[in-house]
Amino acid sequence: MGKKVEKIYDEKQIIYEIYRMRGLTIQQLCEVVFHSKGYAYKFLQRMKEFGWLQDRMDMKGKIRQAKVYFCTDQAIEMLEREGFINKSVKAKDNTPPRNKMKYTVLTNEVYAALMPFGIYVYDSREWKIKNKMDRNTLVRGGLQMFDGREMGLYLFFSSEQISGAGLSDSMLTRFKHEVKKFPQTNRIAVLCYDLKIYEKMVKVVDKELSTFNELLVIPMGKNGLGFNLLRISRSQIERKAQLETILNARLNESHPSLEGNKQNFAQYVADYGNHESYVVDFLSMNRPGLHHLATHYYRDAFEKDGRHVDLVCWKPNEKELIKKFQQYPHVNIISISSQEISDKYLPRLTTTKIKMKL
Structure with a gap:
């Protein structure tokens, strides 16, 4: 690692x-x-x-x-x-x-997991001041990724971890209103420590919050899986190299065909030598990216363009995506297992001297 x-x-x-x-x-x-x-x-x-x-x-x-x-x-x-x-x-x-001690310890597990990988973790106090947010907002801090991108961080713990925790309907409503009022660089990461919380958050994000550049809804899963998904998403340059390995193709991020499509659904065009395809990265768990693909590259658009789509995802999302894109025969779903992430891609990340911000 x-x-x-x-x-x-x-x-x-x-x-x-x-x-x-x-x-x-x-x-x-x-x-x-x-x-x-x-x-x-x-x-x-x-x-x-x-x-x-x-x-x-x-x-x-x-x-x-x-x-x-x-x-x-x-x-x-x-x-x-x-x-x-x-x-x-x-x-x-x-x-x-004392009644907030467990919450503080669990929140700071994010700090301990990401800082050694060059992802700076803002405390909630720092992040709220930086983004001029109200003191009683739900945001639990912020992340500065290895490549400088910044995003707000939300954590929803399970009731097994903390008594009374979870994601109630009223809290979900607060979250929706908050991210609309305070978009926080238009990038948000949500870590869900329970499957039901994750599924509930996904439904709301897909239905009502699809305009963000990045809104990552990440299940924590077992053995710190959620941390691994964030770690391998720390740099867009590194992600491009990961995708080139996964697809065994050269990726072009300045292809002429991306001029009208990049902001809608595709990040790259993959060159396989004898054909090209658009590439959509869902390893980062960016939900708006799926919405953009479904609404901007339907069957008629594909017939005019001719390029298929390689949709790269985490293995447990495969069934969901097959169902979601069953009317999109031009979308090829390529899945990567948790084991591949931890054994193949995580060890390739270099760790650097921790940069303490003053």
């Missing part, structure tokens, strides 16, 4: 990361910063002795889950003095209450 990332041991930057994410576990810090839990533990103990950190156990009933580290007032004052933050808040206002 990629090469080992070079770790950063700047204590003030580490304290800043804990501050901006509001609390991190040893495991999360090891994913992003440290080589080993042993070193991390010694470092965190030293920071506690400095008076910069405090900790609290994340509990599930009476069972200890993980120790979470938070910044003290002394640490926050240091960060303001050193220029990491412009306006400090009290530690009590930056520390999640």
Whole structure:
């Protein structure tokens, strides 16, 4: 799974990361910063002795889950003095209450999973300020992909993970209104931690939210599958290379035929030597792309153009797409399994020194 990332041991930057994410576990810090839990533990103990950190156990009933580290007032004052933050808040206002602890830990799993792959994760506070959003909005942060694209991040946990979590009708209505009011660079990623949540979100996005450049509805699945789908989507240059390997063809993103079609449904034209086809990338789980294909390249349009469509998708989406495009015989569905993603394409991603933003 990629090469080992070079770790950063700047204590003030580490304290800043804990501050901006509001609390991190040893495991999360090891994913992003440290080589080993042993070193991390010694470092965190030293920071506690400095008076910069405090900790609290994340509990599930009476069972200890993980120790979470938070910044003290002394640490926050240091960060303001050193220029990491412009306006400090009290530690009590930056520390999640006990009833929100599990939520904070699960949210920061996204941070730990994506940062080592060069995807910068904005805390919700940062993202809301950056996009001039209301404080009570549902957005849980933002992502800056490896190639610089930015998108809002929404997380919908299951009731098994957090009591009372899920996606109620009222929350779904809030989500629809929110993304229409605050389009956030016209790019949104939604991680769904339950199949029912995913299916519910897909129906609404397909019906009412098809105008976005990117609106990724991603099922978390098993073994961090959702993270893998985001990781391999971190760069459009890398995605082009992945698609060329999958299709065994040369892809052209500046083909004359794309001038009128690129914004509608196709990202590339594949050159197979003896024929060409349009390429639609659904490995990223971008739902509006399917809508654009269905509405802009129906049978009559195909008969005028003559090029088939290669629709590349994740294997579990294959049945859905076969049904959706059964009246589109010119659409070829090419699926990639979860195993291929984790074994073949993920290891090709290089990991780089983590860029801590000040």
